[in-house]
Amino acid sequence: MIFSSSLLENAVNEFAKLPGIGKKTALRLVLHLIKQDEKEVHSFSSAVSTLRQEIKFCTRCHNISDKTLCNICNNPMRKQEMICVVENIRDVIAIESTQQFNGTYHVLGGIISPLDGIGPDQLQIDSLIDRIKTENTKELIFALNPNVQGDTTIYYISKKLQPIEIKITTIARGIAFGGELEYADEMTLAKSITNRISVQNYITSG
Amino acid sequence: MIFSSSLLENAVNEFAKLPGIGKKTALRLVLHLIKQDEKEVHSFSSAVSTLRQEIKFCTRCHNISDKTLCNICNNPMRKQEMICVVENIRDVIAIESTQQFNGTYHVLGGIISPLDGIGPDQLQIDSLIDRIKTENTKELIFALNPNVQGDTTIYYISKKLQPIEIKITTIARGIAFGGELEYADEMTLAKSITNRISVQNYITSG
Numbered sequence: 556m557i558f559s560s561s562l563l564e565n566a567v568n569e570f571a572k573l574p575g576i577g578k579k580t581a582l583r584l585v586l587h588l589i590k591q592d593e594k595e596v597h598s599f600s601s602a603v604s605t606l607r608q609e610i611k612f613c614t615r616c617h618n619i620s621d622k623t624l625c626n627i628c629n630n631p632m633r634k635q636e637m638i639c640v641v642e643n644i645r646d647v648i649a650i651e652s653t654q655q656f657n658g659t660y661h662v663l664g665g666i667i668s669p670l671d672g673i674g675p676d677q678l679q680i681d682s683l684i685d686r687i688k689t690e691n692t693k694e695l696i697f698a699l700n701p702n703v704q705g706d707t708t709i710y711y712i713s714k715k716l717q718p719i720e721i722k723i724t725t726i727a728r729g730i731a732f733g734g735e736l737e738y739a740d741e742m743t744l745a746k747s748i749t750n751r752i753s754v755q756n757y758i759t760s761g
Numbered sequence: 762m763i764f765s766s767s768l769l770e771n772a773v774n775e776f777a778k779l780p781g782i783g784k785k786t787a788l789r790l791v792l793h794l795i796k797q798d799e800k801e802v803h804s805f806s807s808a809v810s811t812l813r814q815e816i817k818f819c820t821r822c823h824n825i826s827d828k829t830l831c832n833i834c835n836n837p838m839r840k841q842e843m844i845c846v847v848e849n850i851r852d853v854i855a856i857e858s859t860q861q862f863n864g865t866y867h868v869l870g871g872i873i874s875p876l877d878g879i880g881p882d883q884l885q886i887d888s889l890i891d892r893i894k895t896e897n898t899k900e901l902i903f904a905l906n907p908n909v910q911g912d913t914t915i916y917y918i919s920k921k922l923q924p925i926e927i928k929i930t931t932i933a934r935g936i937a938f939g940g941e942l943e944y945a946d947e948m949t950l951a952k953s954i955t956n957r958i959s960v961q962n963y964i965t966s967g
Binding site for chain 2: 556557558559560561562563565566568569570572573574575576580582583584585586587588589591593595596597598599600601602603604605606607608609610613618619620621625626627644645647648651652654
């Protein structure tokens with residue numbers, strides 16, 4: 556791509572560095588910004604730079620936060636003795652958006668994956684164990700993606716927690732809403748039969 | 762989407778204002794930026810704000826430019842007496858990228874489209890006519906998209922230029938490279954037959 560303006564070229568190159576954004580999309584976004592009010596563009600660029608400069612990670616749950624303790628850890632209305640273990644911040648946002656969970660989180664920052672060279676030491680597992688030991692945690696809920704790495708992580712952490720008395724659960728795996736039995740993979744279908752739930756529970760939870 | 766940080770929410774909302782970017786994509790881009798060095802993020806945000814503040818439009822061809830006259834209009838190596846008329850800046854970049862055109866451009870800023878309420882007055886047509894009258898323009902090449910609005914615009918400008926002696930051409934319409942005759946629409950195929958070119962010309966130009 557040949558540009559008649561170095562300012563334009565510069566901005567397009569910066570946008571094209573973002574994941575999933577090619578040069579043509581970058582150009583479209585930049586030309587859109589040029590057409591906007593200077594005020595709007597300023598609020599865009601300042602939102603980005605302020606974010607990077609001021610963003611913090613909650614020292615307790617490692618979630619993204621404006622302060623040293625995030626809104627969730629700081630909220631007395633939430634069950635602080637209940638910890639939901641997730642892989643990343645996106646998962647926190649996904650669960651929060653359901654508005655069905657009233658406990659706190661612990662963001663591992665990844666899952667155990669020897670093939671990718673990620674071991675337990677690179678994750679926030681020690682801080683989770685410390686947190687459970689020092690706080691009066693009653694329940695640990697694993698909300699990890701259902702795959703081998705997720706299961707390995709669950710197994711590793713559960714093993715470490717064996718000496719401690721705590722209820723450990725994982726989110727249910729089964730046929731998704733709107734999914735069809737016919738097209739479900741065998742693993743999912745098998746798990747959904749093994750872990751079947753009483754209709755009484757199903758109706759009251761729904 | 763529920764966020765635990767207002768800085769994050771703010772940045773996601775700003776990204777989600779861009780065309781073709783939804784909330785989930787915006788979140789992915791923002792989380793990517795958070796992971797980058799502060800320097801990288803600064804160069805991203807400053808490229809955007811500098812662009813909007815300092816960008817100019819060439820007073821002669823209305824192309825995007827760093828100065829009052831763009832690199833192309835300012836380049837004595839280019840044929841200043843040849844003007845290629847295009848709809849927008851994206852088209853300039855597309856033609857420049859072919860490295861086959863050595864003249865100058867004139868960006869109309871749109872095409873005549875009564876249905877969208879765009880008439881000749883809203884476009885840079887008068888400035889084109891003035892430019893042709895004052896400069897010693899020898900050839901005008903229309904590189905507009907092949908549709909009714911494009912053809913209307915070509916017809917309107919050609920009509921206005923009737924008193925002036927100038928060569929007026931349009932880019933060839935026909936079967937694209939890699940396209941298949943079988944799947945070409947009738948209009949394109951018909952035009953490609955009517956405007957057939959001698960094989961001698963075809964070989965020497967290719």
